[in-house]
Amino acid sequence: MTLEVKDLRFSYKDNRVLKGVDLSAGAGQCVFVLGENGAGKTTLFRCLLGLLAGYTGEIHIDGTDAANMSSREIARKIAYIPQAHTPVFNYTVFETVLMGTNVLTAGLRTPGKLERETTEQMLEQMNIPHLGERGFAEISGGEQQLALIARALAQKSRILIMDEPTANLDYGNQFRVMRHIRQLARDGYLVILSTHNPEHALLYSDMVLVLKEGKAMVYGEPGKILNQDLIKSVYGISVELQTVRAPWGDVPVFIPHVE
């Protein structure tokens, strides 16, 4: 399973949002997309998901040109995990996850025993089977994010796209969710996520894509590209990259310059 993006460009009317993005990733990788607000992260994701028509350049999913795929076909390959949010209607967590099985059922069929079992498995995998009958709006932000990941897994697509999965989460939940995400990559999923936290990229990414003003500034392994200069040029602040020795090994961290 592979995802190849070549010279992707997109404009909303006269506003050029993506001005040439290249990306190449495969199974088992966790790709972090960094960039300031308005750099084009969300637009890139919407193009990958087939939600925006009229881009130029190429997106190949498993060697097939995404431009020739229906939204249903793309949904079988790529699942989308939005930021945790309050839904309009307060479905139970089980019902929410069950919705993910939609691409697996043909035509107007409603989910049956097989889909309910898939749903239970995915709740199990995210360690939230006890939340099944709770309302989605009543669980914590971290639990909501895990439920949305379970919904994406129920879709049985091997590429997962996550829009800032740790935004709005408290400190502990950020790490709990990140650990689940890294485990998914180890299980063979291709995970692509955006974040505003370069420290998470240091700790959990296999590849990092940095967007600046709609262009892919750099794409590579975190150890090779994430450094003081990059942070300075993307976010405009000074940091120091250091490796800290902890009981569980060496951990790279950015230390902000405090005046």
Added chain:
Amino acid sequence: MKAEKGRIYIAAFAVIFAAVFILSFAIGKYPVAPGELLRVLFGKITGAAKTWTDEAELVIFRIRMPRLLAGAMIGAGLSTAGAAYQGLFRNPLVSPDVLGASAGAGFGAAVAIYLGLGYTLISTAAFVCGIAAVATAYLVSAKARRSQTLGMVLAGIMISSLFSSGTSFIKLIADPNNTLPSITFWLMGSISSVREDRLIWAAVPILGGMLVLIALRWKLNILTTGEDEARSMGINTKLMRAVVVCAATLITSASVAISGLIGWVGLVIPHFARMLVGYDYRVMMPVSMLMGASFMVLVDDLARSLTTVEIPLGILTAFVGAPFFLYLILDRGRRV
């Protein structure tokens, strides 16, 4: 909700509806007791010897049956359409006439009454104008740049007020001695004059629309997550929006065409259903349908029995609907 539990709810509301329907034969100027009703129905089906009066047969088949069927069908249809629209527009305060179906149909009927046309032509004009109003709103919103659903609601409001002012103008120039009262009464909604030929005429769009919406009940859940998420889960949102709007418009226009304007049902019943059985459309939609049918038959029972003259249905449904709406606002205010 577990599947078996959902089935029990649906079965329970089906039983309630059946009971309401049968008991309603006993309400009105010529009451038919449930025992007598079942005896007549059973006799008719088996072809047994006639043990009942001609009068009873006439009341059952020519007067009460069409009226009860019309009430049930309109209540079920408007509730189903309302539930579908609330999901489509991701807004629990939307009713089936949000795109202008009722305002358009009301205008069509007012013009037809003003011109002195017969009942069939009044219904046809209402039906056609209801569809035309929604089609206009839909086509305008298709050009909307960003949010299509918001564009649809805004266009619907504009089209509604356009047709409403058209209706007001017709009332202004109508003869105050005969056409004006009949326009006013028609607009207030009533099914007292429904007969079987008109019932069959309206049954095709109403039942057809309901079948389509019921078939889409599971997909409607996914549509409520919003455009991007629904598409990423493999829903063809554009096609689905068009189908839901078509089905709901057929239901609403046909309902208004035979009964006049009956508000509130399509807004309030889906809320009651959600409060009782949760949000899943696979259960909520059939329950809304059965509750809507029972509610409408009951309200019509009141309409023909409370006073010596018929009370228009639109007035009675608002009596129930408005307090409930206020309760919703207060309840929401508390939670915010």
